[in-house]
Amino acid sequence: MALPLLGAALYEQVQRSAQGWLDEGLEDTALTLAGQVDVRGGEPRIDISATMDRALRFDRQDDVFYLVLAPDGSVMQGDAGLADLQPRSQAQAAGRSSYRDVKLRDRDLRLVQLGHECGAGACQILVAETLHKRDALQRQIGGLVAITGAVLVVLLALAAWWAIRQGLTPLTGLSAELEHRDLHRLTPLAARLPRELVPLQAAFNRLFERLASAAETQREFLADAAHQLRTPLTSLQTEIELAMLEPHDQRVDPLLRRLRQRVERSARLAQQLLSLARTEDRTVDLGQRIDLRDIATESGQDWAHRALPSGVDLGFELAEAPALGHAFLLREALENLIHNAVNYAGARARITVRCGSGPQGAWLEVEDNGPGIAPADRPAAMQRFRRGNTSSGSTGSGLGLAIAADIAARHGGQLALLDAHGGPGLRARISLPAVPGSVAAT
Structure with a gap:
């Protein structure tokens, strides 16, 4: 809103100054005519030669008119038509002048009227010109002001854009940093920010501290609960197995087997909860150089x-x-994948554990020829306590694939559930990033 007002004020000021210069030119012509008036015997006289008349009227763009009137109003020299434009009420005293816009024979004129001492009174000298150069000058001034205003608008817009960009750059960096934060990465923000954003950064850091404390409390509770459950469950499982070996009524065999199965499942769940707590432990060093073949070999010996x-x-x-x-x-992840395949593939299942490396990094996979998991159900199967639609008869808890996926993600990799090679079944593959400087195996 201020810029148009500033432009209008600038236009008005420049236009007024230009009009003043042109008016002064008219008054200079009137003063030249006044210099030609001579008073002899109390009577004013003026003698304008043809050469001087042409000089007075010369103008490249406009027509110039002039008139010299005696104190009594009679025409002494010039264009008599201008006499109608000089009513006696507007006669100027000697040495005074006035300007006004007039119309003569349907032509717009700019007129200056000058009073000049002529003995008994003041002669009136009128000089007028058409408005062609004034109109042209007005258009030039308007165009110049418009161009200047447009350039100023562009410059102000660029300056505002640059200022906003510079002001928001730290905020954009802070937003990008926050976008990558999760419960596994709650270290304090350390970006250098403007003084106005420091309280916001401090508030986020205090929030991260509270979240980290809450997450740590949750992990400790999970680990403690799982650890406390393992010992009594192991003892209970041993007691059930001893009871099955002692002489007893054979009719309770199905009951004892069901009890053992339930206890084994509970013990497995406690082990998985403990593994889950270890997976979320931020103090674990994930930068150790290892070979997935050694991990798979150890698991094979165990199984x-x-x-x-x-x-x-x-x-x-x-x-x-x-x-x-x-x-x-990583061994815990492999254990969960193998256990998942054994648990869900069914009787006479064929399970194969493979590992290797390629240009993209190392990989570890477990393939079975069981019923598999439908592609639409695979994302849900990797969530905690979620099981596939084909697992209704199994004894799993829905944590095995979730734990493996979390461990893969902690290592910068991913767990993918794929179709088995050449037949029905499921192929669970953990892919890890390539080791810098290593050569992929062929």
């Missing part, structure tokens, strides 16, 4: 001493797979 369901064939196809991470967590 070789376990009682697998009847007909289950567990095989291993292992290749060198260097990676950066934490061996215990």
Whole structure:
């Protein structure tokens, strides 16, 4: 709103100054005529030669008119038509002048009237010109002011854009930093911000402190609860197995087997909860150089001493797979994938554990020929306490795939649920980033 008013004021000022200069030019012509008036014997006289008349009237753009009137109003020299424009009420005293816009024969004129001492009174000298150069000058001034205003608007807009951009750059950086924060990354914000944004940064840091404290309390509770559950559940499982070995009524065998199955499931759940707490432990060093083949070998030796369901064939196809991470967590992820395959693939299942590396990094996968998981159900299957639609008859808790996915994410990788090679089943693959400087195995 201020800029148009400023432009109008500037236009008015420049236009008034230009009009003043042109009016002074008219008055100079009137003064020249006044210099030609001579008073002899008390009678004013003026003698304008043809050459001087042409000089007085010369103008490249406008027509110039002039008239010299005696004190009594009689015409002494010039264009008599101008006499009608000089009523006696507007006669000027000697040495005084006035300006006004007039109309002569339907032509707009600018007129200056000058009073000049002529003995007994004041002669009136009138000089007028058409408005062509004044109109042209007015248009030029208007165009110049408009261009100047437009340039000023553009410059102000650029300055405002630059100022806003500079002012919002720290806020944009803060927003980008907050976008990557989660419960696993609650370190204080340390960006250098303008003084006005420092209280906001401090408020976020205090919020992160409270969230980190709450998350740590939750992890400690989960770990303590799982740890406290493992001992009594293990003892209960041992007591049930001893009871099954002692002489007893065979009619209670189904009951004891169901009890053992429930206790085994509860013990497995406690172990998974403990693994979940360890997965979320931020103090774990994930930068250790490891080989996924060693982790898979250790798991294979462990599973070789376990009682697998009847007909289950567990095989291993292992290749060198260097990676950066934490061996215990990755072994826990593999354990959950194998246990998930054994639990859901069914009788006479064929389960294969593989590992290797490529240009994108190392990978570890467990494939089975069971019923698999429908593609539409796979995202939900990797959420905590969610199980696939084909798992209604199993004894899982819905944590195995979620734990494996969390461990993969902690290592900068991901867990993908894929179709099995060449038939029905599921292939769960953990992909990890490539180790800097390592050469992919062929």
